[in-house]
Amino acid sequence: MKDFSLSDVRLFTKAAQLGGLTPAADxxxxxxxxxxRQLQRLEATVGHQLLHRGAARFSLTDEGxxxxxxxxxxxxxLDDVMLNLSGGGGTVTGRLRIAVPHYYGRELLTSHLPDFMAAYPQLDVxxxxxxxxxxLARDETDVAIRRGREGCDDLVARHLKxxxxxxxxxxxxxxxxAxxxxxxxxASHAFLGADAEGRKREIHLAAVEKVHRVRVDSVFQSDDLELILQLALSARGIALLPVSLAQPQLGGGLxxxxxxxLTLKPQxxxxxxxPARRNSPKIKTFVDYLLGVFRAS
Incomplete structure (x- = not known):
């Protein structure tokens, strides 16, 4: 296997990000x-053309x-390791990218992000x-808030609530x-949920004692819980919702x-x-901060 030049790889990623070799070089x-020459050398090392280059076209190839x-x-x-080894001067810097579901992201982060950003002003969030x-790898996301543990086998998952x-x-x-x-x-009703099997018109309700599988008349599925809430308020079906989201509407009789x-298992x-980024200063700082907030609440 041929050795890669780190500067060649960095130039390629910057060119892909900025849309051209010239801005990347600048x-x-x-x-x-x-x-x-660096890009040509990298392509020779990889054994594939990585970028389409032309007067009117600059784009990644499939291999690129x-x-x-x-x-x-x-x-x-590598950047995280170098920053960690150097101590980072005691300052957490860089860009922290967080991916969150619609409702849980706002509900969990709105109260806590301002204090975190004030504590680490040199970190772009x-x-x-x-x-x-x-x-997370493909989309360059540092951390994500996720419902349930499905799909977390290859990730570090820290329980928030x-x-x-x-x-x-x-x-x-x-x-x-009816x-x-x-x-x-x-079975004779319309169902509104975030995890339903729409094609089969089958819903899975995780109760404390077992998972109930029920065929229903119709299923609407969305990962936007607030959209499900609005459809429920419009009398479009039975909704499966977080109690914290439904509570204000319950109090008003809507x-x-x-x-x-039926006691449902909490989400x-x-x-x-x-896992490879567990020692990233910016990720470790954010994870420790958020876990500390929820442990104290």
């Missing part, structure tokens, strides 16, 4: 003539996209909402549909509990990150 203080994911991951790890199953769940519906929906006295009665005797909320 940022990295590399002579433009040298930049072209695959190599970029690995290159960014390796460079990120980027939050992307609506991403519950983000690929357990969120109680409930079934609820608008009184107008219940008044115009009575609901047992799980079997759900929603009512459905099958309240586990985790903070996840790649």
């Amino acid at each position: 940022v990295l203080n590399v002579p433009k003539a040298s930049a072209s 996209r695959e190599f970029l994911v690995a290159a960014q991951h390796v460079l990120s790890i 980027w939050v992307e909402t609506g991403k519950d199953r983000v690929d 357990s969120e109680p769940l409930m079934l609820c519906a608008a009184p107008a929906y219940l008044a115009s549909n 009575p609901l006295e047992s799980l079997a009665d759900l 929603l009512v509990p459905v099958l309240p005797s 586990e909320i985790n903070l996840v990150y790649l």
